[in-house]
Amino acid sequence: MTVHTRTACEQDRARCQFIEAGATPSLSYIDDTWTLFNAMPGGELIISMLDQEVGGYGQFSPLFGPYGWLEALRIHPDYQGKGLGKAIYRRYLEKMAEQDITAVGMYTGVANVVSKGLAERFGLSLRGRFAEYTCPVEEPLQASADFGFLPVPQPTRPLPGSPTGNFFVLNRTFYPAEPGALEHFAARGWLFEDGAGSRLIAGARFQPHKALHVAHLEGDDEKCLRFAQALAAEIGAAGLTAVRSVEDGEQDRLFQAQDFIRGAGELITLWLGL
Known part of the structure; x- marks a missing residue:
């Protein structure tokens, strides 16, 4: 055969x-x-x-x-x-x-030893463990326009630092927090700024009806999440999803305080050349 x-x-x-x-x-x-x-x-x-x-x-x-x-x-x-x-x-x-x-990555569940083993066989190695948070979208009290956020065609400033875990995640796709990432998100309409110091990355590579994926929060995190809820409701997404490093205790506390549910399992990402 x-x-x-x-x-x-x-x-x-x-x-x-x-x-x-x-x-x-x-x-x-x-x-x-x-x-x-x-x-x-x-x-x-x-x-x-x-x-x-x-x-x-x-x-x-x-x-x-x-x-x-x-x-x-x-x-x-x-x-x-x-x-x-x-x-x-x-x-x-x-x-x-x-x-x-020059660098490729994949993700799998932490318990999927077969998938992890196959990736490792071809030279990929572990680059982090992550938790996934989900929240259903409810009818917002405000329209998304009320928050002052607009999609920007180009980032107006660099990141203040790499996110914990060094990746931005949308649809369980792990984007390295490297030069060019913000420009990539801006070109797709996923980078939003409010002109007052707050910024978020939110979008969906596919299945936008299922979830709006919140890959980054900056500035007033709670305001960013309220805007994301309103935006998700307007585009017809059933929920919000966010993936963060298991080492990011600050984001874990934020999401759970905002009624996100942390998934029982963890995700891992493996990379070659990174």
């Missing part, structure tokens, strides 16, 4: 949905990200095959500058342990070289 990879095509869509349902029945997004993944400049949705049977897939996504993201790797249970995941990682590293990307 031969394991090989190729680029996904439209005819693979239903099969990828089937693979996802078998591999991660409680975490589904391939249908919502299908167009995003397949149209992404420099990206590739990689199909992994055993002979002529499609058994898995994974996405290679450029982030900004020299950074890339390895995501959505799914192998159907019937094909696990047969080398399909390793084949995807080999293609990941080929894409890394083709795109002149």
Whole structure:
């Protein structure tokens, strides 16, 4: 039997949905990200095959500058342990070289030793442990415009320092807190400032109906969160989500005081070249 990879095509869509349902029945997004993944400049949705049977897939996504993201790797249970995941990682590293990307990362749950072990086999190493906080969106008392925040086309000032953990996280995508990050967020309309010293990064790479992801707070944190709640309600997001380093006690206290629920499990991110 031969394991090989190729680029996904439209005819693979239903099969990828089937693979996802078998591999991660409680975490589904391939249908919502299908167009995003397949149209992404420099990206590739990689199909992994055993002979002529499609058994898995994974996405290679450029982030900004020299950074890339390895995501959505799914192998159907019937094909696990047969080398399909390793084949995807080999293609990941080929894409890394083709795109002149010098650092790539991924995330998984802290208890997922198989996913962590596969990443480590290809040279990635642990760069941090993180907690995820969620809060349902309620009808806001104020409109988002009342808070004075506006999306800015360019950051007006650098970060006062790197966030604890050194990453900004949206949709469980870990963006290194490196030069170019703020410009990347601003270009996508995710960087907001109020002109009075407060600033936040909030947006969604995909599935905006599920959550508005709050990647950074600066200045008046409570005001930033109230604005995020109002904005989420206006765009139809069901909730707010934030991911922070488990070492960030200040943010942990803030989110729990604002009625966010901390997830029972932790997330970890592993990187190569960072």
